Amino acid sequence: MQEPFHNPLKDYEEKKLSLFHIKTTLIAGAGQIVDGYDLTVAALILPALESYFGSSLLQLSTMLFASIIAGNILGALIFGYLAKHxxxxxYGIDAMLMVFGALFQAFITSPYQLVILRFLLGLGIGADYVLSPLINAEYANRKDRGKLMAISGGFMWNLGALLSVIATLSLSSILPTDILWRVVLALGSVPALLVVYFRRKYPETPHYLLFVKGDVEELKKKYGLNVNKVSVGKVMWNVILPTLLLAALTWYFFDISAYFSAQT
Incomplete structure (x- = not known):
């Protein structure tokens, strides 16, 4: 009979929901706010961009969204690999990329500069797609992990989209069009800027310290956990792959509907 899996982090996993869990969830969700804000606000200010640059609406929209999505893909691939180190x-470099990409959109003088900056913004968002859910999951306790992931993910994305609408409508009555689009684009840097400092203050996750780095002394120092080093076996891809593919496909279809709704 096969022995049940022993979780060396059980004491940490079974902790009750605390302020630490809530804070890490909100900080992790800030990246999703940036994503929801920047993807939605681009659709809202397209007419103003067309009027300013004189390009066709279709050409501008294609450049804006293709550049940020390309950045998403590359950022997720690069930082997905780097996360094992x-x-x-x-967890801060991604936020700095988002700050830089969003803030400097206010100073562009050509559509091509905007494309470059939105690509950099996409790099940061793609990196955050990997890092924030991973880190939030590893900080979370077992009982509340699903709820915390849902808050930092889908809920925060929609909150960012809502904030972009509120910001655009509120400022459109007091700012001229040629200033409005610069301001609302740059405001996407605010959520990222607010969390750069806080993200750098948090300790490395307990799961990384134990299962990847094997630093039990640091684990004891940061989390008060007394555990022995563990030997991590080979990944059972035949077990993981079907669930991984199903989750990826579900998320893909969700993104198609969400992004399409945001642009129509």
């Missing part, structure tokens, strides 16, 4: 090490 440390979660915390890169």
């Amino acid at each position: 440390g979660r915390k090490r890169f």
Whole structure:
């Protein structure tokens, strides 16, 4: 008879929901706010961009969304690989990319500059797609992990989209069109800027310290957990792959409907 799996982090996993869990969820969700804000606001200010640059609406919309989505893909691939060398090490670089990409949109003088900046913004968002859910899951307790992931993911994305609408409508009555689009695009940097400092303060996740780095001394120092080093076996792809593919396909279809709704 096969022995049940022993979880060396059981004491941490079974902790009750605390302020630490809530704070890490909100900080993780800030990246999703940026994503929801920037993808939605681009659709809202397209007519103003067309009027300013004189390009066709179709050409501008294609450049805006293709550039940020391309950045998403590349950022997720690069930082997905880098995450195995440390979660915390890169948990701030993604936010800095988002700050830079969003803020400097206010100073562009050509559509091509906007495309470059939105690509950089996409890199940061793609990196955050990997890092924030991963880190939030590893910080969370077992009982509330699903709820915390849902809050930092889908809920925060929609909150960002809503904030973009509120910001655009509110400022459209007091700012001229040629200033309005610069301001609302740059405002996408605010959520990312607010969390850069806080993300760097958080300790490395307990799962990374134990299962990847094997640093039990740091685990004891940061989390008060007394565990022995563990030997991680080979990944059972035949078990994981079907669930992984199903989850990826479900998310893909959700993104298609969500992004299409945001642009129509």
